[in-house]
Amino acid sequence: MIRHVRYINAAFETVRGTMVTEGERIAALSASQPNAGAEEDLLCLPGFIDIHTHGGAGADACDKTEDALQTLSMYYAKHGVTSWCPTTMTLPQDDLEAVFAAIERVKGKESGAYIQGINMEGPYVSREKCGAQNPAFLRPADEQEVRELLAISRIKLLDTAPEVHGALP
Numbered sequence: 001m002i003r004h005v006r007y008i009n010a011a012f013e014t015v016r017g018t019m020v021t022e023g024e025r026i027a028a029l030s031a032s033q034p035n036a037g038a039e040e041d042l043l044c045l046p047g048f049i050d051i052h053t054h055g056g057a058g059a060d061a062c063d064k065t066e067d068a069l070q071t072l073s074m075y076y077a078k079h080g081v082t083s084w085c086p087t088t089m090t091l092p093q094d095d096l097e098a099v100f101a102a103i104e105r106v107k108g109k110e111s112g113a114y115i116q117g118i119n120m121e122g123p124y125v126s127r128e129k130c131g132a133q134n135p136a137f138l139r140p141a142d143e144q145e146v147r148e149l150l151a152i153s154r155i156k157l158l159d160t161a162p163e164v165h166g167a168l169p
Helices: 066-078 093-106 143-150
Strands: 002-008 014-022 025-031 042-044 048-053 081-088 118-121 155-159
Touching (some): 048 066, 048 155, 066 081, 066 093, 081 093, 093 118, 093 143, 143 155
Parallel strands (some): 048 081, 081 118, 118 155
Antiparallel strands (some): 002 014, 014 025
16 A cells, blocks of 8 residues: 555646555555645656657667567666567568567567557558658558558558558448
8 A cells, every 4th residue: 555645636736645456556546635745746647658769778669679678668768668669670571570570579578568559650651751661661561461460560640641542441
């Protein structure tokens, strides 16, 4: 039991209270009146969910290694992220397949923040507005490519430009 904690309730109000834990999980939160002189230095917030992240802590989601993904998982957890979507870059299909395979091997075995699925950024984006994506690997949308990747791991988000040939279907 942790007393003198502040948390955000369902009405998005800051409440003082007590937190009851069971193992690593919060079992209950209850509002209480603050004790005179009690320190309230703990703030309990919901974990963040990062749906677009390429890397951090010297690792990249496209490194194709389990070590890089575990490094990212721990790094994000230390910064309040409880789950995330590794975000790919525009790459050749073979490279995307290797990235997807590494992510699938780590999913469910994360050391920190959980992988919810892949944010596939490109390669079906506009050449005129490709930002940091490598234009050498841009290509028309290809349903078969996407099906092959889905057979390896779950795509949670697919970032594409509707004007790219084949994108709408």
